[in-house]
Amino acid sequence: MRRGQLSDQFEGVVAKRLTEVETRPDKSNQHELNGSTALRKLMGDDDRRNIPARFIWVGEEEAAISVDGMLSWYDARRKHPVRTEYRLYYRSNEVTEVMAPGDVFFLAMRQDGSALLIVVPADSTVQNQLLWLFGLDDLSGTSFSFQQIEGAHDPELDFAARYILDELGVEPEEPEANILDTLIEPFGLRFPTTRVFSELARSSLPDVSAHDDPDGALVEWMEREEQLFRRLERRVVAEKINGGFQCAEGADVDGFLAFSLSVQNRRKARAGSALENHLEAVFQANGLRYARGAETENRNKPDFLFPGKAAYADPLFPADRLTMLGSKSTLKDRWRQVLSEAVRIRKKHLLTLEPGISENQTDEMRVKELQLVLPQKLHATFRPSQQAWLMNVGEFIRLVRERQGT
Structure with a gap:
């Protein structure tokens, strides 16, 4: 690529x-x-x-x-x-x-x-x-x-x-634009569901194996879906701009601002859903038992619960064999939201794609017993003092397998 x-x-x-x-x-x-x-x-x-x-x-x-x-x-x-x-x-x-x-x-x-x-x-x-x-x-x-x-x-x-x-608002030219345009042609000027887009991204990369390289697969799938989304977004936005923003009073400034905000919100929402979709495919390829979005205490819904909702709800099921994983494409200060999810699980895991998170934040995560998980390639963006503590996707999968006895 x-x-x-x-x-x-x-x-x-x-x-x-x-x-x-x-x-x-x-x-x-x-x-x-x-x-x-x-x-x-x-x-x-x-x-x-x-x-x-x-x-x-x-x-x-x-x-x-x-x-x-x-x-x-x-x-x-x-x-x-x-x-x-x-x-x-x-x-x-x-x-x-x-x-x-x-x-x-x-x-x-x-x-x-x-x-x-x-x-x-x-x-x-x-x-x-x-x-x-x-x-x-x-x-x-x-x-x-x-x-x-x-x-x-x-x-x-x-x-x-x-x-x-x-x-920073810098969008590089896409070197594989022709290939991407061919892939999105069937959608015309309409966005498919995120699940359909995620499946297209994975099927367009047949040589990528989540079983052999879960870390690499997650990054390549996310990157391909981002490429596909941005190409289709360009078409949709260009069509809307060409149509103009007019109303009875003249220029429809409110309409333009609302459309601009909807573009930004769609990007953020789709990135989070795409990450969950591709993580689910990684877990399936590695034979893990899990529940996605299962409700626990206080109506909380961890992104992924291992081995599942029934085991978590069973007070006789050992807590040390339970695992939860939150997923956030971008972190900022939102990592603290994960701390209140799945009360039975003392040490929680959170996967993100945000590079170079500050030492102040990762130090606080350690204190709160929250383990950060990132694809291996992103570890290089962190300080050497942080890298030994980080967990990659393959290591997380091995941990869950051990707890599930598989």
């Missing part, structure tokens, strides 16, 4: 921890960063005025803020025969107003000449994700770190990379 490379999107990136003076310009609505060696490697030595830029702030839980603006890169002493004084200039906006000392600043130059300026909280999940994506080491001090996107630092746009880019 061809996916493209990070260099298709970016030339290079710099990152640093912001200082007080860089976040609170006095009596001015403009910001200037001194042109360090790292910045000159990224921006070059020529003056570059009015660079189109998207400013993005992404918090740990809060919704992201995104605003378009401009950057300028120039040598304030361009006419001096010897001295140089490079500066990166940008005006204040909604993103710069919320950034704080200690936040991490990323400036990524795109292949089309535009820029992404991203600000995230220090030691957050999104910081870990961006450091991994761009191949940057942990930041020390307040100096810029630079990375050219090429050679050994040019990762394939696999599931984890695309997950992170999607959070």
Whole structure:
């Protein structure tokens, strides 16, 4: 499956921890960063005025803020025969107003000449994700770190990379568009049920075996379904836009906003359902006994209960042979919801596809006796200190088999 490379999107990136003076310009609505060696490697030595830029702030839980603006890169002493004084200039906006000392600043130059300026909280999940994506080491001090996107630092746009880019609003071109279009042709401009879409994704990858490689199968199936969904979504959205948003009073702004929100909600809802569908196929391929969405105490419904509802409801069935698994395609702070499900099971399991979750969150999960499960390929996005604790899908299956005596 061809996916493209990070260099298709970016030339290079710099990152640093912001200082007080860089976040609170006095009596001015403009910001200037001194042109360090790292910045000159990224921006070059020529003056570059009015660079189109998207400013993005992404918090740990809060919704992201995104605003378009401009950057300028120039040598304030361009006419001096010897001295140089490079500066990166940008005006204040909604993103710069919320950034704080200690936040991490990323400036990524795109292949089309535009820029992404991203600000995230220090030691957050999104910081870990961006450091991994761009191949940057942990930041020390307040100096810029630079990375050219090429050679050994040019990762394939696999599931984890695309997950992170999607959070930033970057949608790479699909290299297998013709194959995908052929697969979705029977649906016309209508979305099938998620279960039908999931079955199509799996059947389109006949060489993928969930029995031989459950971790790889789960990722490839999810990735293929995401590809299929986005291609069909493009068709549906294009048709709606071409039809226009008009009402008796003129432009139907409310209708446009409602449609936009429905697109976002459909993406989120389908991702969660698709993950459950593919997990179910993995469990079936490995001969596990389970119940999906079975009700336990207080009307809670764990995503998966092993070996099933009857065993869980039987007070004579040993609790140490019961297992529950929650599944969330994205985690954020929602992992705590799992803690109240299936009271008989002390140590709970939660599978997610979110890469690079912060150490603060995984430390708290350990304390709460919640074991995080991720496909093996995503383990590399976590810190070395976290990786030994993580469980992959194959290990989870072996645990359930042992408890089921199979």
